[in-house]
Amino acid sequence: MDALRTIACLIYPDVMSLDVSGPLQVFASANVERQRQGLPPCYRIRLLADEAGPVNTSAGFQLVADGSWRQLDGATLDTLLVPGGLGESRQCANAPLLAWLRENEPRVRRLGSVCSGALILAAAGLLDGRRATTHWADVETLRQGYPEVEVLGDCLHTYDPHDLGGAAHLFTSAGVTAGIDLALALVEADLGRALALAVARRLVMFLRRPGGQAQFSALLSPEPSRVPRLATLLEWIPTHLGDDLSLEALAAQARMTPRTLSRVFSQELGMGPGRYVERVRLEAARNLLQDAQASIATVARLTGFGHAENLRRSFHKHLAVSPQDYLQRFGRTTQENAHA
Structure with missing residues (x-):
């Protein structure tokens, strides 16, 4: 029996090269780490295309597929990744590919997407009734085009090895480098946390980010010219948390009525004042924890959450991790220890 797990990635014209190479490098580096420990490699890596041969990427160079998905039985694959890229929309209309994905989805042990590759899985009908994410710029396209999908716009990936509901089998990830986080999570599930962290250190990522981590900063303050009626207030809020x-x-x-302020927030920011304030407070708390400037209780008080329990609930709601876990993963002291 072949002990190697086959990790395959679909490629197609105008695919995003980093969506392909980033995750696959994680599996290749896992093989290297195992060899350093005197252990045999675990993964075999393949590129699949419509037919074997060179495929142009959106970066202008070519990747070479060593096989065609058309002649492949999904049961021979441990993991299949579907990346995104400028050519993704053409693949969403590629009827033979979508049919092959539907047929082989039950046969592949794990099927996942990177970036806008989620749209290809959605076009095949594989994400209906499931939680899914994608690159932040494609979230609304996924939400509007596939209303049966439960779209999560603010997480890195949906893989959960312990989820009996199916997230250990079919999953998605956000843009570009989130595919690396997904691959590290897959390696951790296969080979343990210690080896996954060794790979992360080797790739100068230092620590694997949890899947529930937001894709980017929870607060991206708009330019004052874009929100003229709120500019002064938005500058004032962070200094009075x-x-x-x-x-x-x-x-x-x-100097508005509460009703008017709520309406202006909704029109200009797409959220109510209460939600905005919570996100500003959460962002401030994240920064304090990352810099290891204060205890969790003190951070909760300084940022207006009042009590550590309130901070914990907000972290779980928006980031899917606890403040303690966030501090351990991202705090400056943790980073310094990791590089010591």
């Missing part, structure tokens, strides 16, 4: 930031207090500061 420990104050009363209720709707009434914000409305008084903005």
Whole structure:
């Protein structure tokens, strides 16, 4: 019996090269780490295309497929990854490929997407009724085009090795480098956390980010010119996180009625004042924890959450991790120890 697990990645014209090479390098590096430990390699890596041979990427260079998905039985694959790229929309209309994905989805042990590759899985009908994510720029396309999919716009990947509901078999990841986080999670499930962290260190990633981590900073402050009615208030909020930031207090500061302020927030930011304040507080708490500047209880007080339990609930709601776990993974002290 062949002990090697076959990891395959689909490629097609105008595929995003990093969506392909990033995750596959993780599996290749896992083989290297095992060899350093005197162990045999675990993974065999393949590129699959419509037919064997060179395929142009969106970066202008070529990748070479060593086989065609048309003649392949999915049962021979441990893991199949479907990447994104400028050519993704053409693959969403590639009827033979979509049919092959539907036929082989039950046969592949693990089937996942990177970046806008989620749209290809969705076009095949494989994400209906499932939680899925994609690159932040394609979230609305996924949500609007495939209403049966439960779209998560603010996480790195949906892989969960312990999820009996199917997330250990079929999963998605966000843009570009999130595919590397997904691959590290797959390696951890196969070979253990110690080896996955060794790979992360070797790739100068230092630590594997959890799948629930936000794709980017929770707060991306808009330019004042884009929100003229709120510019002054948005500059004021971060400097008063420990104050009363209720709707009434914000409305008084903005010299608006609470009803008007809620409407303006919704129109200009796409969210209510309460949600915005929570995200600003959460971002401030993340920064304090990353810099290891204070205890969790102190961070909760300084950022206006009041109690550590309130901070914990907000972290779980938006980041799917606890403050303690976040501190352990991303705190400056943790990083310094990792490189010591």
